[in-house]
Amino acid sequence: MAESTSRIIRLAVVTSSYDTVDAVRRVAKKEGWRVIAKVSRHYELATLAQQRADVAIIDLANLDALTLIEEAAKALPEMPIVVLASPERFGELQRAILVGARGFVRFPVVASEFVTMINNILTEQEQEEAPASQHTLCVAVAGLKGGVGKSTIATNLAIAFHKRSHADVILVEAHNNLSDLALMLNLQPRHTLSELANSRTIDTRVVKAMVQKHESGIYVLSNTLKAEEMAELDQNTWNQVLLHVNEMAPIVVIDTAPTPDLVLSEVLFQSDKSLIISTPSVPSLRRAIDLYDTISEDESIQVEPYMVINQLGMPGGIAEKHLKNRLGKEIFCMLPYDPALATLAMNSGVPFVLSQPRSRLSRGIFEMADRLLPQNEHEKVTSSSRKRTFSLPWRS
Numbered sequence: 001m002a003e004s005t006s007r008i009i010r011l012a013v014v015t016s017s018y019d020t021v022d023a024v025r026r027v028a029k030k031e032g033w034r035v036i037a038k039v040s041r042h043y044e045l046a047t048l049a050q051q052r053a054d055v056a057i058i059d060l061a062n063l064d065a066l067t068l069i070e071e072a073a074k075a076l077p078e079m080p081i082v083v084l085a086s087p088e089r090f091g092e093l094q095r096a097i098l099v100g101a102r103g104f105v106r107f108p109v110v111a112s113e114f115v116t117m118i119n120n121i122l123t124e125q126e127q128e129e130a131p132a133s134q135h136t137l138c139v140a141v142a143g144l145k146g147g148v149g150k151s152t153i154a155t156n157l158a159i160a161f162h163k164r165s166h167a168d169v170i171l172v173e174a175h176n177n178l179s180d181l182a183l184m185l186n187l188q189p190r191h192t193l194s195e196l197a198n199s200r201t202i203d204t205r206v207v208k209a210m211v212q213k214h215e216s217g218i219y220v221l222s223n224t225l226k227a228e229e230m231a232e233l234d235q236n237t238w239n240q241v242l243l244h245v246n247e248m249a250p251i252v253v254i255d256t257a258p259t260p261d262l263v264l265s266e267v268l269f270q271s272d273k274s275l276i277i278s279t280p281s282v283p284s285l286r287r288a289i290d291l292y293d294t295i296s297e298d299e300s301i302q303v304e305p306y307m308v309i310n311q312l313g314m315p316g317g318i319a320e321k322h323l324k325n326r327l328g329k330e331i332f333c334m335l336p337y338d339p340a341l342a343t344l345a346m347n348s349g350v351p352f353v354l355s356q357p358r359s360r361l362s363r364g365i366f367e368m369a370d371r372l373l374p375q376n377e378h379e380k381v382t383s384s385s386r387k388r389t390f391s392l393p394w395r396s
């Protein structure tokens with residue numbers, strides 16, 4: 001089936017050698033597969049569980065490889081395991097297969113053999129599995145400066161995705177503050193994320209009960225509007241919530257706060273793409289560059305960063321022609337400064353892509369949605385959740 005090659009595949013590599021990760025990454029890159037790797041001599045089952053990879057590749061040279069294979073095959077039966085073995089380890093292969101590995105590839109990696117093995121495993125998996133997760137795309141809207149337009153863009157983008165794809169879209173407010181999304185969408189959430197603060201187990205049912213449908217057709221999972229109801233959700237809760245929403249709808253848009261905290265790191269680990277929003281002003285650009293570089297340089301973060309300039313043409317802002325130089329990065333999209341439209345949308349609780357779809361601002365959002373959506377409607381990517389290893393340079 002063509003599907004197995006058109007969706008973005010995530011491979012978790014378990015090894016204690018950076019060279020091994022690099023070798024796998026080189027081959028995987030050509031196939032458009034992503035490699036999630038946390039190089040370590042000891043690898044916890046829990047780490048693997050949180051990665052939710054399509055295939056786990058376990059290096060037999062690792063200390064506890066056989067134990068891990070056995071545990072993972074039992075605990076995570078939906079995640080096929082492929083063993084990576086250098087010739088001196090071939091003697092252990094039979095044991096690895098007996099305890100649960102689905103196949104093996106040789107190390108040093110032979111590209112054609114590796115690709116064939118992974119493709120076979122994915123095809124087998126698709127045939128065996130109950131319907132896979134519906135997940136297609138998870139976009140985080142981030143930026144480490146307040147008031148740059150993250151929530152505005154997240155809201156309008158979620159609606160634009162729904163209009164363009166007719167697929168279910170969930171807009172999630174991922175921070176521990178009062179809700180902005182409920183105000184922007186004129187919603188009175190009956191249940192909010194803050195209710196999850198004391199839940200021990202969070203299952204899809206619980207999350208579904210909290211999601212509210214907006215008249216535009218999108219679903220919204222928001223924070224509370226009431227200060228007295230505010231609660232701090234811990235990282236594990238966010239991890240669970242984000243895993244569930246990614247299973248519930250093919251498209252997820254996550255609005256974030258401008259704080260480099262663990263909630264943001266969890267969001268970045270679980271997203272496929274991240275828009276980094278900045279206005280054309282020096283402080284905002286500097287923070288955007290920091291976040292972009294952090295994301296790009298951190299091997300364990302697989303999210304693809306996209307630089308977005310919002311409010312282009314704002315009074316006193318840096319002119320378009322100087323922006324690219326200032327940033328030193330590709331700019332994915334520039335959205336115009338339109339305070340009248342943005343304020344009207346805020347005050348009326350009606351996002352501008354609904355009220356003024358032909359305005360330049362709305363057209364910019366629709367164009368972004370078109371470029372972010374996978375080309376093939378059936379193209380799928382799977383979500384990933386990682387152990388928190390994220391450290392932002394300005395935090396330490």
Ligand SMILES: Nc1ncnc2c1ncn2[C@@H]1O[C@H](COP(=O)(O)OP(=O)(O)OP(=O)(O)O)[C@@H](O)[C@H]1O
Binds near residue numbers: 310311339342
């Ligand atoms: N393109 C735009 N042109 C003019 N004003 C805009 C534009 N985009 C957003 N705004 C305005 O900027 C203000 C901040 O927007 P928004 O709340 O979306 O930012 P934010 O980054 O989510 O802020 P926070 O960091 O507080 O969450 C709002 O008043 C909004 O109407």
Ligand SMILES: [Mg+2]
Binds near residue numbers: 150180255
């Ligand atoms: Mg906001």
